[in-house]
Amino acid sequence: MSAVSTRPNLSAAAEHDELRRTVRQFLADMPPVRSVMEATEGFDRAAWRRMAEQVGLQALLVPERYEGLGQGATEANVVFEEMGRALYSGPYFASAALAVYVLLCSGDEAACRDLLPGIAAGTTIATAALDGSSAPILHGHVADLLLVTDGSSLFAVDAGIQAQPIDSLDLTRKLATVKFERGSARPVGKEGGAPKTIAAATDRALVCLAAEEAGGAARCLEMSVAYAKQREQFGRPIGSFQAIAHRCVEMLQRVEFARAAARYAASCLDEETGEFPIAARVAAAYCGQAYRWVAGESIQVHGGIGFTWEHDAHLHYRRAWADEALLGTTDQHYLAIADRLGL
Amino acid sequence: MPELPEFLAAAEAWLEAGYSRVATEQRGRFRWGEGSDEVHVFQEPDPVEEADAVPRIRAWRAALWDGGYGWISGPKEYGGAGLSRSYEAAFNRLTRKFDVPGDAALTVSLGMIAPTILRHADEGQKRRYLPALYRGDLIACQLFSEPGAGSDLASIESKATPEGDGWLITGQKVWTSGAHLADIGEIICQTSPGPRHHNLTAFLVDMHAPGVMVRPLRQMTGGAAFNEVFLDGVRVPGDARLDAVGEGWRVALTTLSHERSAMGHSSFGGAGILSTERLMELVRHAGNAHDSVVRRDFGELITQLRVARYAQEVMAERARAGQPPGPEIALNKLALSANMAALAGFVAGVLGPKVIADTGEWGTYAWTSVVLGAPGYRLGGGSDEVLKNMIAERVLGLPRPS
Structure with a gap:
């Protein structure tokens, strides 16, 4: 029975000191944000891989059945506070939170099974464009997987993505204009969902x-x-x-x-x-x-x-x-x- | 120690036996046009109603005490049940399902003075006062501020001089909530000319003793929620001294930290005036529920009110986990005064002309008390400015501001 509880559990937060220390230390050991923000990609790929292999952060919110760590929003809260402190410039929010939540909320078992393990392993960088317009997309220039919508249905695009990073106010989180072939889009979730x-x-x-x-x-x-x-x-x-x-x-x-x-x-x-x-x-x-x-x-x-x-x-x-x-x-x-x- | 569910089941049966249940659909529900439209900003009840309410509150406390629920988190040696604060919080939530008098009038007594006694009093005083306070046999008030000692509280001039085996107290206190109902008062007096902060001593003075005079103080809202207290050669026995001579400043700081916490507790308004339902009804009846500016402002106000609540819940949870809040608790009081000001601005915007003249329309002009009361919240419980000095120094470690 999944009873809807009326009160949140705030006590768990104290148990996450260890997680916080680990993430803070990991981010402190990364190349300084100033050295990577000038680069076209805007982040350090080697550090991204280490983040996946050594700490497994990209897998945090992915359920275990999709090869993730199955942690909750409370654990993510700790990680994101640290990311924000450090002005982490990689596609962590876009891939490990936004795209993961879009896939999970779509309820599309097959899409989750196919796409989430790669995101969890850090080998797929995903992002999402959710307003259906041609607005710039978060980290679009480094994305292997794009979740897009025509306003009615959702699609996953993983081939033929043409992206161009553009000047953006936030120097530590890049935006890009993206074009892709409609033919390569895979529907995600229910039509109209x-x-x-x-x-x-x-x-x-x-x-x-x-x-x-x-x-x-x-x-x-x-x-x-x-x-x-x-x-x-x-x-x-x-x-x-x-x-x-x-x-x-x-x-x-x-x-x-x-x-x-x-x-x-x-x-x-x-x-x-x-x-x-x-x-x-x-x-x-x-x-x-x-x-x-x-x-x-x-x-x-x-x-x-x-x-x-x-x-x-x-x-x-x-x-x-x-x-x-x-x-x-x-x-x-x-x-x-x-x-x-x-x- | 009972498991929480068993404890609550027993408590519910106990409440059931003595009090009627509030119908679920009515509980905490605000209904437009029903009952009084009074907007309570400070506790300033009508004297007749108050005379009626106080015995009921005392009876409620006595019943709680005798039932074993009078001081759930209190140490057993002073009559408490020795359970954790989470039991107490759960019990308090449970009581909202029943028609009980509640403890709002005892905020000073139980929220500020009793914890001070627990921390600073000697064994005999604890046994004498704590059960009596929690049982409602005694009601306490706080005698701190003076005409010449507001933000600079350490410059208190009321004097206590040794006389026989006791003391003689002479002075004037001001802004005392509930002094007219109180049986005892925690008073801070000068007991030597200096040095500053070490020349003060705390006492528990009998408010019915000869030489104590209490006079209502009318504030700018028109009501009188506070008092002036005059003490003219009031004799207090030696065992009425709280903690050592010269330790009064430390005792006062304990009470003040509890005051800030108790004040912050209303920053999201269980009291009703900050109830979401009440505010929504106000907007609907004022006819501007479809005005997108009002809707936006409503969202902003709700955001401020909810965040104040979330912050307190997070702090309370940390306290239960063994990390009691330090001086940062005063952030809650800053939030309260900001939220009262925001509320005043919002209701004035929603009501327009109806807040400046009483047309007799239910639930409109009554909101003037928020407009008029909000400035007091910035001053009470330590002015916002003094609290910012304190937080800057003690939380942020900045040099003492000047």
């Missing part, structure tokens, strides 16, 4: 994105506080001025609440609570706004140095603004919350 699948997968992927945003915001706060302690003006650390100190506390509040919102939504998903559809959009809206605001204020706390190309502050700022347009804007999330609550 795309809107439902996309809605369900989007809610799930948004929770991962929210955790990533919370992690990015946490990193911005860390950098800001460290700088405020060390930088002196008027003969004392700028962090001793209320104007700076209070700003840092406001950043802390958003960071802590963003982390809680993403974790809570993840727990709702794992426990299948009735609040999940609301919690997912609440987390998406809150974390998106929080990251954008914290990243912006972080530049201000850093002063002039924060506005230089060499400082990482703008990489977070770019990521934060880009994130907010990735799977619906904040206003769209607000409207979805009103709809879903039945207003």
Whole structure:
């Protein structure tokens, strides 16, 4: 019996310290994001392979019957916070979360059996274009597998993909224009089933994105506080001025609440609570706004140095603004919350 | 220790025997146009209603205590049931299914003063006060702020001077919630001229003692949720001192940390005014449910309210797992004052002219109390600005702000 529980289980989070340490260490050992973001592909393929072989992160959300690790959103929450902190530039979110959730939510057993093991092993890089338009696609230029929709049905394309990376605001997460042969598309899920699948997968992927945003915001706060302690003006650390100190506390509040919102939504998903559809959009809206605001204020706390190309502050700022347009804007999330609550 | 399901089954049977069930469809449900449309921002009940309510609350506490549910997470040696906080939380959720008086009026007594006594009192005081507080035999208030000591609480000037084997207290306290109902007050007094933070001592003063005068304080909403308390040569016995002489500041910090936690608890509003259903009904009846700007703003407000709740649940879960919150608990209070201000802005936008004049229409002008009450939330429980100083120093490790 799959009883719908009414309360999420938040206690599991404490058990994930080990997972967090592993992921943080792995990301710290990777080539610096600045060295890879200039490259055409925008990420390091050798590190991507190591991530799959040594840590198995690409398999995290893939159920065991499709050769994955079968972990839940709560574990993914930890991994995505770390990804966000590190501004990981590879196609992890697109492949291991978005594409995985689209396939799982499609309910297409055969497609899952054929396609998920490759994604889990990291040998297939997948991405999804869910708005049916010709908008740029996340990591489209490195994708082996493309999940697309004509607005009514879903298709998987794994051959004849022609992609062109294009200039994008977020330097650490590339977008590409993509063309493909319609003939090579394989239907996924029921005919006409795309809107439902996309809605369900989007809610799930948004929770991962929210955790990533919370992690990015946490990193911005860390950098800001460290700088405020060390930088002196008027003969004392700028962090001793209320104007700076209070700003840092406001950043802390958003960071802590963003982390809680993403974790809570993840727990709702794992426990299948009735609040999940609301919690997912609440987390998406809150974390998106929080990251954008914290990243912006972080530049201000850093002063002039924060506005230089060499400082990482703008990489977070770019990521934060880009994130907010990735799977619906904040206003769209607000409207979805009103709809879903039945207003 | 009983398993949680057994515990809850027994508790439900106990509640069933003494109280009527609230019909499921009515439970927590807001119905437009039914009953009072009052919007409670502070506890400022009508004195007549209050006189009626207090004995019922005391009887409820006594029944709880005698039934073994008065202090579920409390240590057995002081009459508690010695169970974990998760049992207490589960029991509290269970009580919402029944028509019981509830503990809202005892937030200070049980949420702030009792935990302070548990931490700082000596053995005799614990045995004397804790069962009495949880049983509702005693109600406590908090005597901290003074006209000259608000944000700078350590500059308290009320004085306690030794007299015989006791003390003599003289001074003036302000913004005291529930002083007119209280039997005892936790008071912080100066017991020596200095040094700062080490010159204060805490006492439990008998609020019925000669020399104690309580006067209602009318706040800008028009109501009087608080009091001024005048103490003129009030004699307190030696065993009324809480913790050592000179330790008053530490005692006060304990109470304040519980206050911030207790205040933050209302930031998502079990109290009703932040209920999603109530807000949706307001929007529908104001006729702007189809206005996309209002819908967007509603989504934004709900986001802020829910996240405040999620953050508290995550903190509470960490506490149950053995990581009690530190000074970051004050973030919840910052969220509360921000949410009250956001709520005021939202309802004013939805109601338009109906919030500035009482047309008699149910559930409209009543919201002025949020508009008028919101500024108080930024000040109470430590002003937002003072709390930010505290968090900057103690959570972020920034140099003491100036």
